[in-house]
Amino acid sequence: MAQISTKLTRLIDINVPITCPPMANTSSAVLATEVTLGGGLGFLTADYGDVQALRQSLADARGLLKIEATGNLPIGVGFLTWKLEEHHDSSRAYDMIDAALSNKVKAIWFSFGRHIHTWIQRVRQWDKLHLQDTKVFVLVSSLQEAKVASKDWGADVLVAQGIEAGGHGASYAPPTLSLVTSILKHLPENGPPVVAAGGLSNGSHVAAFLTLGASGAVLGTRFLLTPESRYTDAQRARLLTASAESTVRTLAFDQVRGTLGWPEGIDGRGTRNAIVDQFEAGLGIEELRARVKEGTSRDDPDYMIIWAGTGVGDMTEIKGAKVLVQEMHQEIVRRLKAGAALIEAEKVGN
CATH class of the missing domain: 3.20.20.70 (Aldolase class I)
Known part of the structure; x- marks a missing residue:
């Protein structure tokens, strides 16, 4: 080599x-x-x-x-x-x-x-x-x-x-x-x-x-x-179908997890899913957290945090x-x- x-x-x-x-x-x-x-x-x-x-x-x-x-x-x-x-x-x-x-x-x-x-x-x-x-x-x-x-x-x-x-x-x-x-x-x-x-x-x-x-x-x-x-099969499967346009920078994921305290200007990029959509639509954080907890328990990628950069579309x-x-x-x-x-x-x- x-x-x-x-x-x-x-x-x-x-x-x-x-x-x-x-x-x-x-x-x-x-x-x-x-x-x-x-x-x-x-x-x-x-x-x-x-x-x-x-x-x-x-x-x-x-x-x-x-x-x-x-x-x-x-x-x-x-x-x-x-x-x-x-x-x-x-x-x-x-x-x-x-x-x-x-x-x-x-x-x-x-x-x-x-x-x-x-x-x-x-x-x-x-x-x-x-x-x-x-x-x-x-x-x-x-x-x-x-x-x-x-x-x-x-x-x-x-x-x-x-x-x-x-x-x-x-x-x-x-x-x-x-x-x-x-x-x-x-x-x-x-x-x-x-x-x-x-x-x-x-x-x-x-x-x-x-x-x-x-x-x-x-x-x-x-x-x-x-x-x-440590990603699940469902998370990996979602990444395989994602594109650069599927990703979004947001604080939604940290809000639902309660992982707050990041320095000013720091957020996260992940695949857009129901978490982001419902957060942006104004759903109450406690209700959203309950949905994420339930969705994660059944391995539902719409209610799981799936981090991804813009290069994800090239990954097959x-x-x-x-x-x-x-x-x-x-x-x-x-x-x-x-x-x-x-x-x-x-x-x-x-």
């Missing part, structure tokens, strides 16, 4: 410049490990703050990878930083961070917080004390956020998430293409790797961003269409995460070679 060398692959020692992001309530230990086994980097999620669940997921991942208790764990863990900040005056937030760090994970991912720099400092302090080298990913949705994360916070990797992204993101974000090119233009060449996120669905998309100067890509929705994600099959990463790697290589073939060798003489 041809090797792809970028800032990202060299920094975190992976073969494929693809990351499966932490996705609350949908990621799993088996999904993260299969992505890693495929050559990319898979992330677990701390979800909304269950320490015991995170510890169990880390133990599951360690078992799946057959790594002893003291060995480095080649996956990452992602945190919704605003949830950590809800518990900043107790030990709960630190227990969450320390659970990941004590397992010697390869990376920590921070997103959607007001004081992300304080949690980065926690990672740096741990690493210094325990002689570790944990890489810090920070999700950014504007050039200004990228500058702060890079210059002031010392992030190791910038995840540039555009408006097309499924799940939670910034309603003010520009399109992924504009965001990535702007960040690359204004940050120094020796800055942290920039990985593209939002609306990507295949290896060709990844290759396109690599040619722009990005160091890798994040694909979320595509990994929901794997047997290893369910495939194992490891195989998916490997196939996307081959597609990236093919596209990069095809692009290079467009350049003619300089002719010598007459």
